[in-house]
Amino acid sequence: MTPLDYVPVLITFAIIGGFAYFALAATHILGPKKYDPIKQDTYECGVDYVGDSRQRFSVKFYLVAVLFVIFDLEVVFMYPWAVNFKELGFYGLGAMSIFLVILTVGLLYEWKKGALEWE
Numbered sequence: 001m002t003p004l005d006y007v008p009v010l011i012t013f014a015i016i017g018g019f020a021y022f023a024l025a026a027t028h029i030l031g032p033k034k035y036d037p038i039k040q041d042t043y044e045c046g047v048d049y050v051g052d053s054r055q056r057f058s059v060k061f062y063l064v065a066v067l068f069v070i071f072d073l074e075v076v077f078m079y080p081w082a083v084n085f086k087e088l089g090f091y092g093l094g095a096m097s098i099f100l101v102i103l104t105v106g107l108l109y110e111w112k113k114g115a116l117e118w119e
Helices: 004-031 057-081 085-113
Strands: none
Touching: 057 085
């Protein structure tokens, strides 16, 4: 590829960047200039808010999120394996079995340590 082949890509990036800059500048120029404390207040679906919006969350919520990501990635790895199962043969079956055993051992370890208990 020659450097001239990249010119359309650079033009596209320039157009996108120009549009983004124009949109930000237009909202800054045309937007309201008056500060309104009511608009800066916390809004919870029309319900009066209770307490501060900057409360600390329990670590358990993060644990649930991390476990979700781990097992969601498991599905991401299993889908291509299931699609190509015939071509992979016993090697693919063995590799996926090892992968599932490792995840199962990790899950059992977390369960044994009590990390999955919501107290």
